[in-house]
Amino acid sequence: MKTHGNRVEKSSVAPLFTLAALVASAMTACAPAQNGQPGSADAGSRSLSALPSGANAASNSGSVSAPASVPHIPLRIGREFFERQLQAQVNVTNAEVQSSKGSVISPIIWEEGAPAGPAPQPGAIADFRDRPGCAKLSEQGSMQVCFVVVPDVSSLDVTAEKVTLQGYESVAATKGCQGAPDQIKFVSGQKDENSLKVSFIAEYGTRCGPQMIEVQFLSL
Numbered sequence: 704m705k706t707h708g709n710r711v712e713k714s715s716v717a718p719l720f721t722l723a724a725l726v727a728s729a730m731t732a733c734a735p736a737q738n739g740q741p742g743s744a745d746a747g748s749r750s751l752s753a754l755p756s757g758a759n760a761a762s763n764s765g766s767v768s769a770p771a772s773v774p775h776i777p778l779r780i781g782r783e784f785f786e787r788q789l790q791a792q793v794n795v796t797n798a799e800v801q802s803s804k805g806s807v808i809s810p811i812i813w814e815e816g817a818p819a820g821p822a823p824q825p826g827a828i829a830d831f832r833d834r835p836g837c838a839k840l841s842e843q844g845s846m847q848v849c850f851v852v853v854p855d856v857s858s859l860d861v862t863a864e865k866v867t868l869q870g871y872e873s874v875a876a877t878k879g880c881q882g883a884p885d886q887i888k889f890v891s892g893q894k895d896e897n898s899l900k901v902s903f904i905a906e907y908g909t910r911c912g913p914q915m916i917e918v919q920f921l922s923l
Contacts, residue, residue, distance in 0.1 A: 777861065777862045778860070778892045779860050779861070780859050781857065781858055782857045782859060783857070785811075785836065787922050788922070789813075789838070789921060790810050790920075790923060791809050791810075791848075791919065792807075792919045793807045793808075793840070793846075793874060793916065793918050794919070795874070795875075795878050795914055795916055795917075796915040796917075797913075797914065799912045799913060805877075805878065807842075807877075809843045809846075810840075811838050811839065812839040812841050813836065813837070813839075814836070815835065815837075815852060816834055816835040816837070818830060818832035818834040819833050819834060829854070829855075830854065831854050832854070833851050833852065833853055834852050834854070835849055835850070835851065835852070836850050836851070836852040836859065837849040837869075838850075843870075844870060844873025846868075846869070846870040846873050846874055848866065848868055848869075848901060850865060851865040861894070861901060862889070862892075863889040866889050866892070867887070868887050868901075868903045868918070871883075871887060871905060875905065879911055880907050880910060880911040882910070884914075885906050885907060886905075887903050887905045887916075888903060888906070889901070890902040890903055890915075897921065897922040898919055898920060898921050899920045900917060900918070900919040900920075901917075901918050902916065902917045903915075903917075903918075904916070
């Protein structure tokens with residue numbers, strides 16, 4: 704710093720020294736690791752690796768999360784299956800000891816009921832309301848297997864929510880169990896090109912043992 708009378712003139716040396724110091728600091732930060740020791744540029748990496756394992760997992764949750772489970776796809780059959788000429792074979796088994804109680808065979812009559820819910824508005828292109836469809840065993844009293852018909856895709860889902868066995872007591876009486884069962888549960892459905900098999904469990908409490916009922920629809 705120079706003095707000219709009462710005027711003070713600042714030297715340019717100090718600013719130059721400060722600039723040089725900043726450049727040197729930046730070069731040090733960007734320098735690679737030497738002699739096996741990490742350089743200053745690795746500080747961020749060291750800080751991340753020092754995080755607790757839970758924190759590291761959270762920061763990488765997108766890549767380490769478990770894949771979602773594949774949802775179960777229900778069995779679906781085309782509505783046209785029941786438009787064929789079919790017969791049903793009913794096999795009844797004691798569910799506790801797996802002993803057969805015999806089988807019956809009957810022709811099938813397919814009937815669809817009235818649609819559920821309010822009618823479509825005027826001008827609608829079609830009536831896509833769900834409706835019941837029942838395969839009646841014409842030679843076995845009131846026994847029938849009922850489905851929910853979905854007209855917009857012209858199909859039926861074979862699931863516990865959409866398949867019921869009705870009127871089984873007419874067959875059960877010939878198999879040693881009188882009256883209607885306390886409850887009937889859907890078990891499974893199987894389909895190939897020419898047949899559909901649906902299985903149920905009928906429970907009778909203390910009156911008689913549970914019965915496994917298999918109804919197989921076969922193309923003639």
